[in-house]
Amino acid sequence: MSELNLRQFHAAAILRMYDQTKEAKAGDLNVTQIDQRIKSAAVHFDRMLTNHEALVGAAKEEDLEVHSGWWDSTEAAYIDLCATLNQRRRELEGESLPANNSHKVSPMELKLEPLCIPSFDGSAYKWLAFKDAFETLVHQRDLPVAYKLGKLRQAVKAEAVPLVGSLYSGGYEEVWTALKNRYDNPKQLAEIHVARFLNMKSQTEDTSRALLGVVDGVNESLRALAVMKLPVDKWDALTVPIVVSKLSTRTQREWCMNCSPTELSTLNELLAFLEKRAHSLSTELCPVADHHEVLHSSSKQKTTLRLLKSNLATTDDGNCQHCRGSHKVMRCPVILALKPEQRFEALKRSNLCFNCLRSGHSSKLCSSGNCRQCGHRHHTIFCRHKSQQPISSNEVDSSVARPDIISNPPSL
Structure with missing residues (x-):
């Protein structure tokens, strides 16, 4: 139960600083004292998070909800504490946030709902989407370092990526750098997404769901390659025949009748055609039965039921x-x-x-x-x-x- 005691100790320290900060009047704290409180709160939060993860890892399934509820309330107090301290620091220095600075975050933003970060399970093809979202929502924002580390550990599954979930894996910058060194490999990522595009499953069914699956798969792979600065918009002569070969025979015939017989078609034109065809397949009308037949059938069904x-x-x-x-x-x-x-x-x-x-x-x-x-x-x-x-x-x-x-x- 040592982890439980340590977690409670660090949580109590954060709550104590939270109460003291709320009770302090304007002018009671100077800039140095505020900076020291922020650093002290970050240390307590980091150690509390380490012990909390150890407890959650060993907890029974029926106890997870209790741990989750406790963590939400304590994390909210820590965020509010940091927001209040930063606000008072800016007031003392007479600073105001620039209107066009997208990397700064106001104290009110920290009081909103917790940021929803997409999870990352170690699959290389998911890395680019995860990195883009995490850098935008967390890494590039003016948030406490300990808070960033907590969000990173929540988003990355420890069983799949042990370097993030170990009891001591270094500070936030060290962990984030280690992740980028392992997964942010342009050559490997390009090969993976090209292979996913080439190995798309051929569609035998001519249904709305199957066609939309092709559209989504193509967009996912090519957008990832575009993020890597590859000229995917110049590849229409290759991508269009590859995508057409994955379609059902009936859809291929419809596409040939729809496209120009002499000019090269673009991938955007093909995807727009598939979207339109998927929509038409999902809204096909059924024959309408005679009114008297419908009434008789409904009455008969009710009696039978x-x-x-x-x-x-x-x-x-x-x-x-x-x-x-x-x-x-x-x-x-x-x-x-x-x-x-x-x-x-x-x-x-x-x-x-x-x-x-x-x-x-x-x-x-x-x-x-x-x-x-x-x-x-x-x-x-x-x-x-x-x-x-x-x-x-x-x-x-x-x-x-x-x-x-x-x-x-x-x-x-």
Whole structure:
């Protein structure tokens, strides 16, 4: 539990400085004191982050949410502390932020939602997108060094890139430089993205999703090469035939009919054609059925669904709801030994339909037939008209479906 104690110690130090800074009046702190507090807070934050990662790495899955909630609140206090200190420092020096300086960040910006940095799992083809986003959102901004290191460790998966997730991997500048030395290799990156472009999967299906997948794959690879200052806009004579070869036979035929038979087509023209074709495939209309046919079909579906729900709801486990014996309640010897009015009282609290003696619906919604002896809306075992005569099993099990008969059960 040493990591837990150390994490709590450094967090308490940050919160203490946070409270002291909030309580300090204008003029209580000079520039030197403010700079020292910023440096001290950065050291505590860095060490707190190291111990926090060790705890998260060893925590159970059900405890991760607790750790995450604790970290969010503590990180917010640290950001607010740095923002307040920097603001007071600028006030003391009489400085104001230049309006056209895109690399500076105001204290209010630090109080916004945490920056969402795309993750990097060590895959070389993802490096350029990650580097561009991280440099824009974090690296080139006027943020505390410890905060930058924390964001870098959050974005790069430690299991895939151990040099970032080790307990001691150096300061922010050392870690960022090590990452760039390993992955920012122009020759290797160019080969990877060219290979991804050439090895795109051929499309056998002529669907909107397949065509948009081709467009996105081409754009992703060529944009990465363009970021590396390669003249991809001059490669149309090569890229267009390669992309066309990946399309389905039907789309290739449509493209040949669409493009000029004598002039070279550009890649932008081909991608625009694929976008338009993908849109047309996603909005193909189905034949509209006759109005009366639609109404009849809808009514029939509703009736079928109601009957299905009713039949499903009436299933039970096969045991008698009255004595729990291995027989149906309609054949229960205890019930059959009683008079009809006594049978009703005995089953009154069983939540059964008194027309079919099954659970899950009322007699008003029951689709079974009526009494075999008198034709009224109740089960045969409740009938009083021939109560003196023995009831046969055929008379007891009345389950002839008559969904057209829906009436209130008679009072017994």
